[in-house]
Amino acid sequence: MNKYSVYIQSLASIYPQDEAVEGRFSACEPDYKEWIKDAGLRRRMSRIVKMGVTAALQCLQNISEKPEAIITATGLGCLADSEKFLQSIGSHHEELLSPTPFIQSTFNTIGGQIALLLGNKAYNTTYVHRAFSFESALIDGLMQLQAGDAGSLLVGSVDELTPTAYHILARMGVWRKFPAGEGASFFLLGNQKMERTIARIVAVDMVSGDFSQDQLAEKRLNFLQKNNASDAAVVSDDMFKPICGEYQTASSFGLWYACTQLNGAGFVLIANSFLHNHTMVLIEKFKG
Amino acid sequence: MDQLKKELKEALIQALNLEDITAEEIVDEDPLFGDGLGLDSIDALEIILILERNYGIRLTKPEESKEIFYSINTLADFIGKNRKK
Incomplete structure (x- = not known):
């Protein structure tokens, strides 16, 4: 715990x-x-x-x-x-x-x-x-x-x-x-919530393999369900890579993007893929 | 000798990535290390490379390097007397 x-x-x-x-x-x-x-x-x-x-x-x-x-x-x-x-x-x-x-x-x-x-x-x-x-x-x-x-x-x-x-x-x-x-x-x-706190990091996961789009969607859904965040908004790399481009650590820009450019509070999943490597970062945004 | 000094200053600016400094601003008699240009021991290694690569000079007496590396004047004088290319 x-x-x-x-x-x-x-x-x-x-x-x-x-x-x-x-x-x-x-x-x-x-x-x-x-x-x-x-x-x-x-x-x-x-x-x-x-x-x-x-x-x-x-x-x-x-x-x-x-x-x-x-x-x-x-x-x-x-x-x-x-x-x-x-x-x-x-x-x-x-x-x-x-x-x-x-x-x-x-x-x-x-x-x-x-x-x-x-x-x-x-x-x-x-x-x-x-x-x-x-x-x-x-x-x-x-x-x-x-x-x-x-x-x-x-x-x-x-x-x-x-x-x-x-x-x-x-x-x-x-x-x-x-x-x-x-x-x-x-x-x-x-680890202390403050006035200026932007979001809570709920969970992080990484999977590697040649998955189909359906398999990947299922893995993301399981990740969200496991973290009681099935209603999370999804920020996929289709949203942030047209801005930052493709590179190995582009998911950190994805996290920045989800925190600063996305309207509304609530759960947000940042889903990134680089070749056969897929990452998921779940946050709970406090500010819209 | 003036041409050599100019060439040396330009080589230093490029090798040491001296931002915002032109060859004209480096005073021939000012110290290169410490108070003058503020160079340090890593820069000294870069200068040794300039001597070997550009002028074919290999320093054999490290105890003399403090004197040789003191200023553009001392460095140019040493290169003038010892250069192999």
Whole structure:
């Protein structure tokens, strides 16, 4: 039995706000100088790091509580720096490799940079499980908050699109249904309901397999029935991916979308599919 | 020598991703580390790469690097005397 319920207290997203160009969405990025004041820190950050750190800072804007954990998720991590580093290995015959892209190419760079900027020495973990990355991070946060191990924590995801990734994933048919996308979304979760609380996270589930539409609908119905939320409104990826595009952690944008763009209070199921990986996040919205 | 200094400043700006700084704004005699440009140990590694890749210079005496890396002037002087390409 869970000791506490889990609530979304604050949220922020950096996402595409223009039409896709040649099948690709680009995130609408803010002026990073306004959010990351230290030029010394900023100059070492690649685009994805700046995007993730800024979304986290936006989420924590005007928030007094200090997160007791920073849990990040990414499907493919810091791709641009990983590509730069790998290309450098080839072009310089495995010698004289520049340290900066190597340092920045690790998956947990974003979580680490958020902690550095906040001066936060609490639990810090990054989940990299392809299309289940965000939900894995969310479940970690839920478990800590439900057990009372933490009272407030930050959960978010970030993925960037590079030309190389676009072309490789196009061959795998990843962009067949939606244009390629990218973005960063962060959520401050807590286990106390407050005036500003946006929603309660009821349950999270993930299934993997080559299911038919009917089988998938049945799985979603069972999930809703199990959580006494058969009347939930459904936010499917058909609703939010035409905005953010397809990427491994697009479901976090789906959660942001359900919380901010959907009218009315009540149960909402965010249903996402990425290839054969399907996720379900059930929330109860308090504000319309 | 002036051309070398200009080339060096441009290489530093690109390799170290120095935002909002032009080659003209980097003063030849100002310290590169600490108070001047504010570079740090990771930047020092990037400068070592510039020396090896662009000028074929491999630093063999690490104890001299503090003096060599002090400013654009000291760095250009060292490159001028030791460059292999």
